[in-house]
Amino acid sequence: MDRRHFLTSTATGSIALMAANRQPLSADGTPDKKEEEIRVPKSKVLIVVGDATETFDSLYPYYRLIEAGFQPVVTAPEKRLYQMVLHEVKPGWTITNEWEGYSINADIAFKDIQPEEYIGIFFSGGRAPEVLNGACS
Numbered sequence: 001m002d003r004r005h006f007l008t009s010t011a012t013g014s015i016a017l018m019a020a021n022r023q024p025l026s027a028d029g030t031p032d033k034k035e036e037e038i039r040v041p042k043s044k045v046l047i048v049v050g051d052a053t054e055t056f057d058s059l060y061p062y063y064r065l066i067e068a069g070f071q072p073v074v075t076a077p078e079k080r081l082y083q084m085v086l087h088e089v090k091p092g093w094t095i096t097n098e099w100e101g102y103s104i105n106a107d108i109a110f111k112d113i114q115p116e117e118y119i120g121i122f123f124s125g126g127r128a129p130e131v132l133n134g135a136c137s
Contacts, residue, residue, distance in 0.1 A: 042071040045120040049076050054126030055084040055101030061122050076106035
């Protein structure tokens with residue numbers, strides 16, 4: 001199995017990692033069953049969150065990474081439960097409404113991250129980047 005990685009940028013400037021898999025084919029175009037299957041461990045990708053992380057900006061990439069064969073690892077200043085939020089701009093409005101969203105558990109604290117274990121990082125949106133900027137200063 002050959003794995004190619006592509007970096008794509010979302011509209012908000014966050015970075016997500018995606019993969020494309022290609023299986024060897026036999027002469028008739030079907031998967032080659034003679035090839036020995038190579039088991040590749042799941043590559044880990046950090047998802048950085050904090051209080052007031054945008055729910056959709058966090059959960060959508062979390063599940064897309066799983067679908068693409070990666071292991072998402074949620075990280076934050078501390079290993080604990082974080083409150084996410086939902087944002088909406090109503091048609092004709094110039095302000096954003098914010099509501100309580102789902103909660104998410106951080107799998108690992110920033111201080112416990114071993115960078116060599118990860119192949120990518122995703123920074124979620126919402127107010128969390130502002131909160132984290134102050135917490136990490």
